[in-house]
Amino acid sequence: MAVQISQATAPAVMPPASSAIDCATEQTQLEQSVANGLVDQARQHVNDGQTEAAAIALAQAFEAIGQVEDVGAKVTLLDQIINSYEGSADRSLLEQLVNQANPPQRQQVAAVLPQAVQVTQSLSSGYSAIKTRTLTSIARYYGILEQPQQAQPVLTKALQASQSISGAEFQTKALTDIAQVYVAIRQLQAAVPILAQSLQFAQAATYPDANRRAWALEPIARLYAQLGEPDRALQVAQQIEDAPYYQSIAMIAVIDEYLKAGQLNQGGQLNQTRLLDRAVAIALDIPADDQRAIILGAIAGRYAGARQPDRAAELLGQALEISARTRTTVSEREQAAVAIIVRYAAAGQRDDALRFVGDFDDPTAKATGYGAIALLYAEAGQTERAQAALTQAVQNIAAIADISSRNLVRQQLIDQAVQSGYYDLALQVVQTVDLAEEPEQTSVSYSRAQDLTQLANQAIAANRYDDALKIAQAISPTYVEWRDRLFLQIARGFAEAGEFDRAQAIAQENVDPGFQAQVFAVVAAQVQLVVQQIDPATELFNQSVQLANTIDSAAEKAEVLRAIADEHFRANQPEAATQLLNQAVELVKTIEDEESRLSTLQAISAQFSAAKQHQAAIQVTDAILDAPVRRSAAIAEAIAAAIEGGDLSTALATLNRLDDPATKTTLLLKIADRYTQLGQRSQAASSLAQAFQIAQTIPGEESQTINVRGGENPLSVEDEQDRGSLLAAIALKYAQIGQEQQSLQVAQALQDPAGRNALILRLRCYGATPAQ
Numbered sequence: 126m127a128v129q130i131s132q133a134t135a136p137a138v139m140p141p142a143s144s145a146i147d148c149a150t151e152q153t154q155l156e157q158s159v160a161n162g163l164v165d166q167a168r169q170h171v172n173d174g175q176t177e178a179a180a181i182a183l184a185q186a187f188e189a190i191g192q193v194e195d196v197g198a199k200v201t202l203l204d205q206i207i208n209s210y211e212g213s214a215d216r217s218l219l220e221q222l223v224n225q226a227n228p229p230q231r232q233q234v235a236a237v238l239p240q241a242v243q244v245t246q247s248l249s250s251g252y253s254a255i256k257t258r259t260l261t262s263i264a265r266y267y268g269i270l271e272q273p274q275q276a277q278p279v280l281t282k283a284l285q286a287s288q289s290i291s292g293a294e295f296q297t298k299a300l301t302d303i304a305q306v307y308v309a310i311r312q313l314q315a316a317v318p319i320l321a322q323s324l325q326f327a328q329a330a331t332y333p334d335a336n337r338r339a340w341a342l343e344p345i346a347r348l349y350a351q352l353g354e355p356d357r358a359l360q361v362a363q364q365i366e367d368a369p370y371y372q373s374i375a376m377i378a379v380i381d382e383y384l385k386a387g388q389l390n391q392g393g394q395l396n397q398t399r400l401l402d403r404a405v406a407i408a409l410d411i412p413a414d415d416q417r418a419i420i421l422g423a424i425a426g427r428y429a430g431a432r433q434p435d436r437a438a439e440l441l442g443q444a445l446e447i448s449a450r451t452r453t454t455v456s457e458r459e460q461a462a463v464a465i466i467v468r469y470a471a472a473g474q475r476d477d478a479l480r481f482v483g484d485f486d487d488p489t490a491k492a493t494g495y496g497a498i499a500l501l502y503a504e505a506g507q508t509e510r511a512q513a514a515l516t517q518a519v520q521n522i523a524a525i526a527d528i529s530s531r532n533l534v535r536q537q538l539i540d541q542a543v544q545s546g547y548y549d550l551a552l553q554v555v556q557t558v559d560l561a562e563e564p565e566q567t568s569v570s571y572s573r574a575q576d577l578t579q580l581a582n583q584a585i586a587a588n589r590y591d592d593a594l595k596i597a598q599a600i601s602p603t604y605v606e607w608r609d610r611l612f613l614q615i616a617r618g619f620a621e622a623g624e625f626d627r628a629q630a631i632a633q634e635n636v637d638p639g640f641q642a643q644v645f646a647v648v649a650a651q652v653q654l655v656v657q658q659i660d661p662a663t664e665l666f667n668q669s670v671q672l673a674n675t676i677d678s679a680a681e682k683a684e685v686l687r688a689i690a691d692e693h694f695r696a697n698q699p700e701a702a703t704q705l706l707n708q709a710v711e712l713v714k715t716i717e718d719e720e721s722r723l724s725t726l727q728a729i730s731a732q733f734s735a736a737k738q739h740q741a742a743i744q745v746t747d748a749i750l751d752a753p754v755r756r757s758a759a760i761a762e763a764i765a766a767a768i769e770g771g772d773l774s775t776a777l778a779t780l781n782r783l784d785d786p787a788t789k790t791t792l793l794l795k796i797a798d799r800y801t802q803l804g805q806r807s808q809a810a811s812s813l814a815q816a817f818q819i820a821q822t823i824p825g826e827e828s829q830t831i832n833v834r835g836g837e838n839p840l841s842v843e844d845e846q847d848r849g850s851l852l853a854a855i856a857l858k859y860a861q862i863g864q865e866q867q868s869l870q871v872a873q874a875l876q877d878p879a880g881r882n883a884l885i886l887r888l889r890c891y892g893a894t895p896a897q
Contacts, residue, residue: 148890153195155861160189160202162798164218166769171221176230179222180237185802187240191247200255203245208255208262223266231270238263242279253289257299260286265306273310280306284319293330297323297341304348313352320348324361339368346375355382359407369412376411377420380404384427384472397431405440415461418447422465426472441469459490467497475501479514489534492521496538496554500545515550519557539580548584548592555580556599574604581611590618598634609640616644620651629665639685642672650692662696670705680716683709683725687732694736703741706733710748723752727759734766739775742766743782761788768795777812787846790820794851797858806862813864816855817871823848827876849875853884860891 163186170179186206193199209217216224219241226234241263248256260283267276280303287299300323307316324345332338342365349358362375383404404424411417421444429437444465452458463482470478475498482494499514518538525531535554542551558573577600584593597611612631619628625648632644649665652658669689676682686709693702706729713729716722726749733742742763749756760782767776773796783789793816800809829847834840843850852874859868868888875881 149195151887151890153193153198156189156193156195157198157202160186160193163189164202164206167222168218171218171225174225176222176226177233179225180230180233183219183222184237184240187237187244191240191244196248196252199244200248200252203241203248203259204255207241207245207259217262219266220262223269226270231272235267235270235272235275238266238275238279242282246282250286250289253286253291254295254299257283257286257290258302261299261302261306264303265309268306268310273312276306276310277312277315280315293326294332294337294341297326297330297345300326301341301344301348305344308348308351316348316352320345320352328364335367336371339365339371343371343375347378350378350382353382355379355386358382363410373411373413373416376407377416380407380420380424383407384423398433401427401431414447414450415464418444419464419468421447423468423472426469426474429469429477430473437474441465456487456489459485459487460493463490463494463497466494467501470498470501475505475507475510483517488521488524489530492518492525492534493537495521496541499550500541500547503547503550504545511550515553519554522554522557539576543580543583546587546589548580548589548596551580552577552592552596552599555596574600574607578604578607578611585611585614585618588618590615590622593618594631605635605637609635609637609643612640613643613647616647617651620648621655623655625652638672638675639681642669642685643688645669645672646689646692650696653696653698666693666701679712680721680725683712683716686712687729691732694738699736699738702736703733703738706741706745710745714748719752723749723755727755727762730759730763731766734763734770737770737772739763739767739770739772743775743779746782757783757785757788761792764792765795768792768799771799773799773808780815786819786822786824787848787851790816790823790851790855791846793819794854794858801858801862809862810859810864810867813855813859813867817852817867817874820848820851820855821874823851828880849877849880853880856884856888857891860888863892865892 163182167179167182167186170176170182183206190199190202190206193202205217207217207219209215209220219237222234222237242260245256245259245263260279264276264279264283267273267279283299283303287296287303290296290299300319304316304319304323307313307319324342327338327341327345330338330341332341342361346358346361346365349355349361358379359376362372362379365372365375383400386400401424404427405421408417408420408424411420421440425437425440425444428434428440445462448461448465449458452461462485466478466481469481478494479498482491482498485491485494495514495518499511499518502508502511502514522531522535522538525534535558539551539554542548542554555573555576558576577596581593581596581600584590584596593611593615597608597615600608600611602608612634616628616631619625619631628648628651629644632641635641645665646669649662649669652665653662666689669692670686673682673685673689676685686705690702690705690709693699693705709729710726713722713725716725726745730742730745733739733745743760746756746759746763749759760779764776764779764783767773767779776792776796780789780792783792793812797809797812797816800806800812825847827847827849829844830841831844832839832841852871856868856871859865859871865888868891869885872881872884872888875884
C-alpha cells in the first residue's frame with residue numbers, strides 16, 4: 126500500500142475529463158491550482174507562526190494570481206486572501222499575517238503589499254466595487270503595520286476605482302470605508318471631503334428597507350463624531366428612520382463627543398453646562414430605551430462632576446426609571462440597572478456608584494457592579510478602593526445560588542479584567558474558585574488550573590511577563606507540566622527583552638534538572654541572538670547539557686537534549702544542535718517501549734526538517750527498525766519537507782530508500798512542480814522521466830477505488846495514487862512544461878481506451894497533437 130503524503134505535500138491530480146474539453150477551463154484550473162497551492166503553503170506557515178516563510182509564500186501566490194487569465198477566478202482569489210468582512214469572526218489570510226507580524230517582521234510583511242496592489246490594479250472597471258474594497262483593505266494593513274505614508278497612495282487608487290462603482294448605495298459604503306482608513310491613519314482632513322461625498326450618495330440611494338438605509342448612514346455619523354463634528358454627525362443620525370438600533374448607536378457616538386468636549390471644560394463652566402444640556406436633548410430622542418437609559422447615566426455622571434448634583438440625580442433617576450419599565454422582577458431591574466450605574470461611575474462618580482450597587486439585593490447585579498467599579502478604581506490608580514470593591518464582587522459571586530450563573534459572572538469579571546490589563550485582579554478572581562464546587566454532574570466545567578493556564582497565556586500574549594509569572598506560580602504543582610511550559614515561555618519573554626537574570630532565575634521554579642536545563646538553553650539562545658555575547662551563551666549551553674546528563678531516564682534525557690538542540694537551532698548553531706540530536710537518537714534506541722521509541726525518532730526527524738537540516742532528518746529514519754511502514758512514512762515526510770524547503774538534491778538522492786512505487790512517483794511529481802516553479806524545465810522533465818519509469822511498475826488495476834464508508838450507504842472514491850491517475854498527472858505536467866511528445870508517450874501507456882482518449886483531448890489544450 127502507498128504511503129499517504131499529507132495534503133500539503135501531495136500533488137494536485139486532475140480529475141478525468143469528458144470527451145468535450147474546454148481548454149479555457151483547463152488553463153484556468155491549472156492557474157488556480159498553482160495559486161491555491163502557494164496560498165495553502167502561506168496559510169500553513171501562518172498557522173505555524175512562521176511569519177517570514179508565510180510572507181515569502183504569499184508573495185509567490187500574488188505573482189501566480191497575476192498570471193490567472195480568468196478574471197472571475199482572479200477576483201475570487203484576491204477577495205478570499207485580502208478582504209475581511211464585517212460581522213465575520215474569520216480574518217483574511219493577509220490580515221492574519223499582518224496582525225501576526227512583530228515589529229522586526231513588519232517590513233518583510235509590508236513588502237508583500239505592493240504585489241497585492243499591482244494585481245488588484247489589473248482588474249478592469251467592471252470589478253470596481255471589489256477592486257475598491259481590496260485596495261482599501263491593503264491601505265488599512267499598511268496602517269496596522271505603522272506605515273501610513275504607504276497607505277495614502279493606495280487610498281488614492283481606491284478612491285479612483287470607486288468612481289466607476291455602479292449604484293449609490295455601493296458607492297457610499299466604499300467611500301465610507303476609505304474615509305475610515307484615513308481617520309485610522311490620522312489623516313483627518315483628507316477624510317472630510319470623502320465623507321461628504323459618501324453622505325451625498327447615501328442620501329441619493331434607493332434602499333429596499335429602513336435597515337439598509339441605516340446601515341449606510343450610521344457609520345457616516347460615527348465618523349463625523351470622530352472627526353470632531355458632532356453637529357454634523359447629529360444631522361446624519363437624525364436622518365436614520367425606523368431603525369432604532371442603528372439610530373441609537375449613531376446618536377450615542379454624537380453624545381460621547383459632546384461629553385468629551387465638556388470634560389475638557391474648554392470655555393469654562395458655562396460652556397460645559399451648555400454642552401451637557403445639548404447632550405441631554407439629544408439623548409432624550411434616542412429611540413431604543415436601554416441605550417437611552419445607559420447614555421443618560423453617563424451624562425448624569427458628568428453633571429455630578431460639574432457640581433450640579435440635583436441635575437445629576439434627576440437624570441440618573443430618569444435613566445433607572447426608563448430601564449425598569451419593561452422589567453417585572455427586582456432581579457431583572459437591578460441587573461439592567463448595572464450598565465447605567467457603571468456608565469455613571471465611568472464618568473467619574475465611582476464612590477456614588479458603589480453606594481448605589483450596595484443598595485441592590487440581587488447578588489448577580491451586585492457582583493457585576495462591584496467588579497466593574499473595581500476596574501474603574503484600578504484605572505484611576507485607587508488601588509485600595511479597587512481591592513475593596515473586588516472583595517465585594519467576589520463575595521457576591523459566591524452568593525449566586527446557581528452554579529452555572531456563578532461561573533458565568535466570575536468568568537465575565539475575569540475577561541473584563543484581562544481586557545483592561547489588570548491581570549493581578551483577574552488572578553485574584555480565578556483563585557476564588559472553590560474546587561469543591563466542581564461536582565461531576567455540573568454542565569459547567571471549571572478547573573482552576575485550566576483557567577490559570579489560560580490567564581497566563583493571555584498575559585504572555587500581551588507581553589505581561591511579570592503578571593504571567595505570578596499567575597503560573599499560582600498553579601498547583603500537581604500540574605507540573607502546565608507550569609513548566611508556561612515558565613519556559615516566560616523565561617523566553619524575559620530573555621528576549623534583555624532581562625537575562627530574571628529569565629535565568631525562573632530555573633529555580635522547579636528543581637528538576639531537565640526543566641532547569643531547558644531554561645538555561647532558552648536564555649543562552651537569547652543571549653546569543655539579542656546581545657551577540659558568545660562566551661556567556663556558550664557557558665549557559667554547557668550548563669544545560671551538564672544538567673541533562675544527570676538525568677537517568679533515557680526517554681526524558683532525549684527529550685531534554687531535543688529541547689536544547691532546538692535552542693541551538695534558534696541561535697543559528699546547527700552543528701551543536703545536530704550533535705545533541707544525534708546523542709538523543711542513540712538514547713532513543715535504548716527505549717524498550719516500541720511506540721515511545723518510534724514516535725520520538727519520528728519527532729526528531731521532523732525537528733531536523735523544521736530546522737531545514739534535511740539530510741540529518743533522513744538519517745534519523747535509519748534508526749527506525751522493525752517497523753517498515755512507520756519508517757517509510759517518516760522517510761516520505763522527510764523527503765516532502767526537503768522538497769518544500771527547496772533541497773531537491775537531497776530529496777532526489779533519498780527516493781531510493783522508499784520501496785512503494787506510488788509514493789516515489791508522487792514525490793517525483795512534487796519535485797517536478799518545484800523545478801517548474803524555479804523555471805528549471807529540463808530538471809523538471811528529468812524528474813518526470815523518473816516518475817514515468819517508476820509509475821509503470823505500480824501493481825494492481827490501472828484504476829482503483831478506496832472504500833470510504835461501508836454499511837447500508839457505502840461510499841467509494843477514486844484512488845489518486847493508482848497507476849492510471851499518476852500516469853495522467855505525469856502526462857499533464859509534461860504538457861504544461863512544453864514537452865508535447867513525452868506527454869503523448871505517457872498517455873499512450875494508459876490501457877483504458879476511454880481514459881486514454883480523454884487525456885489526449887486534455888493534452889491538446891497545451892499544444893500536444895497526436896502523431897499521425
